[in-house]
Amino acid sequence: MSERQMVGDSTERRIVLITGASRGIGAETAKVLAAGGDHVIINYREKRKRAQTIADEIGAAGGSASIAGADIADADATAAMIAEVVAEFGRLDVLVLNASGGLERDAAPDYATALNRDAQVRLVREALPHLPSGGRIVFVTSHQAHFHGRKPVPADYEPIAASKRAGEDALRAMIPELTEHGIGLNVVSGDMIDGTIIVRLLERRNPEAVSARRDHGALPTIEEFAAVVGEAASAASESGRTFYVGGQDYLTDGLGRDIPA
Numbered sequence: 001m002s003e004r005q006m007v008g009d010s011t012e013r014r015i016v017l018i019t020g021a022s023r024g025i026g027a028e029t030a031k032v033l034a035a036g037g038d039h040v041i042i043n044y045r046e047k048r049k050r051a052q053t054i055a056d057e058i059g060a061a062g063g064s065a066s067i068a069g070a071d072i073a074d075a076d077a078t079a080a081m082i083a084e085v086v087a088e089f090g091r092l093d094v095l096v097l098n099a100s101g102g103l104e105r106d107a108a109p110d111y112a113t114a115l116n117r118d119a120q121v122r123l124v125r126e127a128l129p130h131l132p133s134g135g136r137i138v139f140v141t142s143h144q145a146h147f148h149g150r151k152p153v154p155a156d157y158e159p160i161a162a163s164k165r166a167g168e169d170a171l172r173a174m175i176p177e178l179t180e181h182g183i184g185l186n187v188v189s190g191d192m193i194d195g196t197i198i199v200r201l202l203e204r205r206n207p208e209a210v211s212a213r214r215d216h217g218a219l220p221t222i223e224e225f226a227a228v229v230g231e232a233a234s235a236a237s238e239s240g241r242t243f244y245v246g247g248q249d250y251l252t253d254g255l256g257r258d259i260p261a
């Protein structure tokens with residue numbers, strides 16, 4: 001459900017909905033876009049207080065933000081969130097598909113696909129009638145997912161990588177339809193991002209996996225990654241572009257030749 005917890009003034013600003021913005025990359029992306037003049041709607045699943053703190057911080061910095069709780073794996077909750085965004089703002093200019101999961105301890109075996117593919121497509125379908133021409137959709141992913149099938153993935157991340165790649169493929173398949181509506185889709189793919197909860201947990205559980213990535217160079221920070229997500233939300237480039245952050249070794253075939261997106 002979206003909540004009328006407006007901080008700042010949303011008049012004449014782009015209306016941007018960011019899924020999973022109560023922490024990490026989504027929260028930082030909200031700050032980047034709000035600093036650029038957008039009104040940001042911070043979606044969260046459970047952590048309402050955390051989402052409100054991010055909105056308050058944006059307001060204190062002179063930006064405009066509100067919060068919208070919805071488990072995007074729940075079709076009714078997703079529809080209700082979009083309906084409330086439209087009731088409040090009349091449109092949605094940018095949709096940032098950042099929320100992701102599947103590694104949760106109690107997750108059902110099909111949850112990764114339900115969230116990382118099906119929920120993403122459903123959200124785009126719900127938002128499409130309200131995105132004006134010139135609107136933007138950004139799908140946030142990891143190199144391990146984006147390069148799934150082309151580069152090795154650690155066994156415990158395999159189902160997540162496969163489901164996120166399936167989500168990216170399903171969204172890319174919508175490009176012709178989105179183009180007809182004047183809406184662009186961009187993908188942002190990153191290496192492990194330093195400072196995120198996931199990398200901090202992994203570093204404790206499997207330090208070699210993280211140090212192996214660090215051997216290729218410093219990992220990008222949350223701020224660096226969010227800055228590129230912000231860029232992808234505004235770029236007027238041709239639909240379907242992939243923005244890469246870190247992990248130079250993923251981007252060549254080992255012989256120094258670029259791997260096509």
Ligand SMILES: NC(=O)c1ccc[n+]([C@@H]2O[C@H](COP(=O)([O-])OP(=O)(O)OC[C@H]3O[C@@H](n4cnc5c(N)ncnc54)[C@H](OP(=O)(O)O)[C@@H]3O)[C@@H](O)[C@H]2O)c1
Nearest residue numbers: 020022024025045046047071072100141142190192193196
């Ligand atoms: N971490 C990395 O190293 C890394 C690297 C490359 C790409 N990425 C990508 O960047 C994105 C964000 O990653 P992150 O590490 O910042 O994530 P994170 O710290 O795990 O944060 C997850 C966010 O998503 C929300 N969320 C989870 N399930 C949800 C659902 N069903 N419905 C709505 N919201 C949900 C959480 O809300 P609550 O707190 O309310 O539960 C939280 O705000 C993901 O797409 C990820 O694949 C991450």
